[in-house]
Amino acid sequence: MSNKLIELKNLTKNFDDQQVLRGINLDIHENEFLTLLGPSGCGKTTTLRIIAGFEEPSGGEVLFNGIEISKLPPYKREINTVFQKYALFPHLNVMDNIGFGLNLKKVDKSVIEQKVKRMLKMVGLEGFEKRDVTLLSGGQQQRVAIARALVNEPKVLLLDEPLGALDAKIRKQMQIELKKIQREVGITFIYVTHDQEEALSMSDTVVVMNNGEIQQIGSPTDIYNEPENRFVAGFIGESNIIEGTMIKDFLVEFDGFRFECVDKGFEDNEAIEVVLRPEDLDIVEPDQAKIRGTVRNITFKGVHYEILIETELRTYMVHTTDYAAVGREVGLKFGPEDIHVMCRMGGY
């Protein structure tokens, strides 16, 4: 990974007697698309506002290129922010909205025009210079807001749920666009969302937060495939989460059976939890599997069926393209690599 650009060191924040951040430690790199993901109220926006300089931390440090900046006002930081509400100036056209900051700095008109045109091309709004911003669609307005933030050539762009106000289809399209823009400008994006799918599809690094604490930092595949605790496993996609025991390396026990697994680093006889993703489970004939049960419900989800299988001890969820009739006795098959073992403590 490239150089560290921002370092958050043991960051805390209290509002009155409420502790909103409880010691955030995070390195953010040059050129990284990093997403803060977590439920409402977990402290994502507060973290972002501290990085932007709109809020001072109660404790800890914010380093930018190794220099402490927590007391520096926002306009002195090489950081810009795009909010969910576009906050464009309704009385100015697209060109003047994007060029607003440059105009204030008395940059030469022809230079502004050139820069604005380049930005418009990047956000896919070529030729929109003279348009009235109030007549643009939500998606187009948000592109203008992004262009306006990028035209100042910041080193970091902060995006606080920028697609939250858009409808689902435009959102998907804008996710792809945003990723493309980030690659093109080659700067750091710090993105805030509570939408796990959005986080997984765009980011290089996902930071899962809950209750003012970081739960896990990793690539989207790490976070999805190797959740470190129950909170992350539950927040990222649907899971079967089962308490069990790590018998010894490569051998785990749950629901009264022992299975080979690939996870290491746990102590013998340690109490653990196992995550089985619904799409990793196969339905087979009962005599081909240790875990057996009865199909209790089947729902068509478009690409796959969601099938609920009741065993003696619990109900498993399976995602499969194969149909299985309600009432059928089945076996549940999975391989060692499908068993993700995590600590039983933490994340509740």
Ligand SMILES: Nc1ncnc2c1ncn2[C@@H]1O[C@H](COP(=O)(O)OP(=O)(O)OP(=O)(O)O)[C@@H](O)[C@H]1O
């Ligand atoms: N200025 C403030 N004064 C008092 N409490 C605040 C202030 N700003 C945020 N909070 C509280 O801090 C907690 C964290 O808020 P924050 O906005 O950081 O969460 P979030 O994860 O971004 O949530 P959301 O997705 O809903 O925006 C919340 O309980 C919120 O009510």
